[in-house]
Amino acid sequence: MAGGVGARANSASDTSLPKQYRLVAGIPLLSRTLAALLEIDAVSVVVPVIGSDHQSFYNDLGLSHAKLRGPVIGGETRQLSCLAGLEALQSEKPDLVLIHDAARPFVDAALIEGVAAALADADGAIPVTLVTDTIKRSLDGKTVGGTEDRTQLFAAQTPQGFRYEPILAAHRRAVELSDGFTDDAAIAEWANLRVALSQGSTRNIKITLPEDFARAERMILGNRRMEVRVGTGFDVHAFEPGDHVILGNIEIAHSAQLKGHSDADVVLHALADALYGALADGDIGAHFPPSDDQWKGADSTIFLKHATQRVAERGGRILHLDVTIICERPKIGPHVQAMRKRIAEIAAIDIGRVAVKATTSERLGFTGREEGIAAQAAATIELPGEALHDA
Incomplete structure (x- = not known):
């Protein structure tokens, strides 16, 4: 999923580039994420879903790989973009599909193996990490209305994995009925699909804010002078x-x-x-x-x-x-x-x-x-x- 504009990531800089085309340690973010996926043996086909006005940005990446298919143009919302990507996979006839955010360049084989294992007896699976902070609830955004039980809370990551036909059907139905879903697991839950949890990774960060670019570069470059x-x-x-x-x-x-x-x-x-x-x-x-x-x-x-x-x-x-x-x-x-x-x-x-x-x-x-x-x-x-x- 690479069709967004990354407004929060670009808020502190004067740039016309969507965040997925900005450099992270010298290489465009989207190039890093795609390269990570393409190197994983368990992944057989990768389809990028890009924004309607991002074709020239994507072409400038100069990407070529036997597993990489041509980019699909997404819709006005993430949900419509995801549906476009799923529809484009029909000719591949996949059993399982992973839906991943371009803004997570540190995806690795262990994450995907965990998702695949969890899919053995479920319709969907998402990698998660434990919530370690105390979570407060507020109805007005000004005063505390309660404290959540963090032992029952998990932070969801991508790639989220699903059995292909059920998630495609769920997305098709969801387009007709609602557009308030924040991720694909939410659509699966709404469609009464069973979604399992798998082990996420603290390294699997999502680049959302301007400071996340600096953090990602530190992770890549380490302490090199x-x-x-x-x-x-x-x-x-x-x-x-x-x-x-x-x-x-x-x-x-x-x-x-x-x-x-x-x-x-x-x-x-x-x-x-x-x-x-x-x-x-x-x-x-x-x-x-x-x-x-x-x-x-x-x-x-x-x-x-x-x-x-x-x-x-x-x-x-x-x-x-x-x-x-x-x-x-x-x-x-x-x-x-x-x-x-x-x-x-x-x-x-x-x-x-x-x-x-x-x-x-x-x-x-x-x-x-x-x-x-x-x-x-x-x-x-x-x-x-x-x-x-x-x-």
Whole structure:
């Protein structure tokens, strides 16, 4: 289940990315969760259910696996999205189905084995953990109305497992009658299905709030020393006849276009080189030689995505991207926010970690003579200390 927007997780940051596409220790959350499921032998097929406007985010993950099916577009509610996912499995004819939240990246084989074992004599099974805090009840949210018996309370997790046909039938009925269910076990209970408990895990956290991202990164990275690296990049392209330029993957009308082997996006080129520099990993030319015709006219998002991926492969994360565009024309100011948003999407980081600025050269030099555009960039990244090595 990966169709939500994660409003609570994003509340403290200026980001257009749903939480499942944000980075956790350098890798998108959804990629981590899917990878964990795909590695488990007991899982035979995985179907992601995504939001109706998330297709481009999902495509950017670049996922491919024999067990992984194409994403299913969900509905306006979690319940409708879950039903869409269940319906998509009909051709697989499964006996058992697991319904899992994308926001729980620490799912493992032991959790799933426990759910499967509990399903031996039940219609459904959910992993749970004991409630250790004292739980108070309040009718008005201001005063205590009673104390719950915590020995009878359990915190439910996912993946929740069910016999396929009964839970599909229950979801179909529930859509017609109600939409107030908070999880799939609640639908099973409503449908009078027997739901058993299995052993959950305190590691199986759900990333819900902004601070949960930091907690997840600590769990992944442990106590490894993180080292901050800064890289710089510079790029320049001359003008040639045309009617627009592409800067930061944004098309801007102009009386000329930039000349280059690719789309000549000086902004993305400078940013990619800054990331490569922070990694001590060569430059764009080393990874994408201009002598190779396959890159002729290429969309420069390819270069920035590749540099971003190289950071993730080292277990690092991007802390900040800063680019300055140098030109007399076109006017950059009206397009700064669009560039920031697009760069953040390409690099899978919060827009608050992207700075785009512009300046002129006071009519001096080739930019002053309006012969071309230049861009200089700086990238700040964080790498695990023991991951530092010669490329």
